[in-house]
Amino acid sequence: MERRRRMRHLAWAVLLLGLALGVQGLAANQSVSASSAADGPYEGHTLVSVQSYGLDGKLLELNEESEVVWKYDPPNSRVFDAEQLDNGNFLVAVTTKLPPSECPENQLVLVPGHCIEAKVLELDYETKEVVWNYSWYDEKITHHEVHDVDRLENGNTAIVDMGNDRALVVNESGEIVWEWHAENHLGEGTAFREKYGGPPNPGGEADWTHVNDIDKLENGNFQLSIRNFDVVIEVAPETKNITNVVGAPGKTEVLDHQHNPYKLRGGTLLVADSENDRVVELNATTDEIVWQYGGRGLLHWPRDADRLPNGNTLIVDTFNNRVVEINQRGEVVWKYEGVMMPYTADRLSVPEEDHETVPGTELRSRYSGVSSLEGTLKQAEAYAAFVFPTWVKLPELLTLAGMVVCGLVFLLDLSLAVFRRE
Structure with missing residues (x-):
């Protein structure tokens, strides 16, 4: 009798908490x-790029009244760095998740169900048509996206590729004219490793450097953000040597x-x-x-x-x-x-x-x-x-947690009751 009463109370609690969660959802302000x-x-x-929590990334231009006056929302994609070029077009980094039927076989080894296409796109401002692009395939979307692109004064485009731990520059024809691989400058036996240390390279498709930014500096060097090393480095383009380091691996009071x-x-x-x-x-x-x-x-x-x-x-x-x-x-x-x-x-x-x-x-x-x-x-x-x-914030999470706890206790009591009857 006591168990039945408790189960009845738990069922009511789950129901009421579910109703409360529904009310919270209806009352939540989900607007921009x-x-x-x-x-x-x-x-x-203001130009705002939106990665999103899923695959509905977008690029927004807001006017001075904060109204969206231009929008680009590619399907099944996350959107990262973007800039407006001198010709008015937008240069944007986009990563798109593809079905296996559209993937090269060599990019279906780790995750057979999909691959990604990392893309650098120049979009015509008026039509949103792609007028220039450079892209490559990779295994998975998490930590393999292309995070930063930069159009250089000579018309070349600088790109960071975190999935392959590299930085590169391509010309207007899509030919790589400069390339920097982290393994050659941050890996075992390098001068950086001897002085600063840093996480070892696990190889494969692991997120080793998470290189996420590239800029061409006034002195001609490239500045790279090596996120997982907690450092920002300068690289001389001719020698590819590291000429300056801000922060240090694990020194998180400086950068983390x-x-x-x-x-x-x-x-x-x-x-x-x-x-x-x-x-x-x-x-x-x-x-x-x-x-x-x-x-x-x-x-x-x-x-x-x-x-x-x-x-x-x-x-x-x-x-x-x-x-x-x-x-x-x-x-x-x-x-x-x-x-x-x-x-x-x-x-x-x-x-x-x-x-x-x-x-x-x-x-x-x-x-x-x-x-x-x-x-x-x-x-x-x-x-x-x-x-x-x-719209699920802390209050809604607490309501949901209450539902789960009450539901689990109800199921436990129900299982015990069935077991005892048997």
Whole structure:
């Protein structure tokens, strides 16, 4: 009798919690919103690339009223770095998941059910037609996407290929004219390895370097972000030797799994320091922190940051599903929220590379951490977006957890009752 009463109560609890979850879903604000402060954002349209939690990535151009005025949403794809070219077209990194029937046999070894095509596309602004492309196949989409592309002054295109731990430059005909392989410069027996160490190369399709950014610097060197090594390096194109290192493997107080470093004119490096939940400006010689903004109370896994000419900083706050612009005092003056897992953001009125701006020494730093419990809950909420609809936040997760616990206890009681009858 007692078990029956408990099972009846558990069934009601599951039902009521299910209804509560439904109400939470209906009440959730799933729309995109934007706002700006009185002093306003820096002028110009904003280009936002969206990786997404699934395969519905997109590229958006927002006007100064935060309205979408241009959109590119390729099917079954994730979208990463993008830039507007001098001719007005957009250059964008796209990774598309393909069915096995469209895959080369040599890319169906690890995951027989699919492969990916990593693509660099130049899109005509008016028609969205592909007017130039460079692509290759790879085994899987996770950690094999093409994250960054950069059109160089001579018309060549610089690309990072994390799936093959390399950086490359291709000309307009699609011929590789320069290539850098991490194994030759970060692997066993190299000068970098002897001085700095770093994770060993496991070989195969493992995510070893997670190289995620390339820029051509004013001195002619290439700057590469080696995310899994916690370093940003400079590479001389002629010798392919590493000439400068910011950070060090495992020295996470400097950089921790960073994205999109950008070298400012004053010689400092502005970096989205992702696992430290901050944007940081570092002295590129000494690793000294010049300025920072973040902590999980303000940002959660940022992956892009641009310093604008007036000293404002445009930040992609990935796990908070938003893009924010902060002023020199660290106050949010513009935000675009509800865009699911954004990757990069550019203010199109500002040159992609090398422009005058305000150094971090003249800005106010802000850092706001959270307790370990709150940090863990925020992380769980972020990871849940990979599994559940994006409106499922912490309250909904707690409701769902209650349903699961009550359901499991109900099933356990039911199993015991059946077992005893037998």
